[in-house]
Amino acid sequence: MDIVERWGRIFKRVNYGLDEEQVAAFVNELLAERDRLIQQQEYLAALIRFTERIVAEADNRYGQGLKEGKPKGQAPPLMEGRGAEAPTAAGEFQELARAVDQTKTGEPEPEWEVQILPPMDIIQALAIMSCLDSLPEVEKTELIPDINKPSIAIFVRKPIHLVEKLKTLSQVAEVKEDAASKAGGKPRKVQIVLSASSIPS
Secondary structure, three states, rough: OOOEOOEEEEEEEOOOOHHHHHHHHHHHHHHHHHHHHHHHHHHHHHHHHHHHHHHHHHHHHHHHHHHHHOOOOOOOOOOOOOOOOOOOOOHHHHHHHHHHOOOOOOOOOEEEEEEEOOOOHHHHHHHHHHHHHHHOOOEEEEEEEEOOOEEEEEEEEOOOOOHHHHHHOOOEEEEEEOHHHHOOOOEEEEEEOOOOOOOOO
């Protein structure tokens, strides 16, 4: 019996069937398209998680501002003079980041700040944060959503050899600590380059 193996399965070869190479090429195209759609879905899900995290952080910071004596009826800086209009431009997104940052008074500073150099990949950035959050030395991480220079702020429970930890992550291609931060400044700053981008086209 004449048989052929394709995609991990055994098929019988029959007379007057379709051209084997054409069928194989077509199925491979379908599999590649399926993988691309799955990757797009994962990317969109990551963007949703990112947006929810930023909105929750802004809401939390503003709530803290109210507790510290800010008038209840006063809008956060982003919305002043805009009524109920929602922010739509990239510049307004940066304004949101600044508004969040303005309400951080009284909170401890992060021990480390990891700047992500272009190109930015939100999936990989979130994966890095998840890995860091799982470390016993790390209290929490926060994404600083600057459009041009996004960073990860890292709050620690105890000292951590962050540069060495980052070098072990598959999402990180290069790691470089800022020379000035080695002198003991806070936060200590590190720049990273991500591995080949996983953002689907």
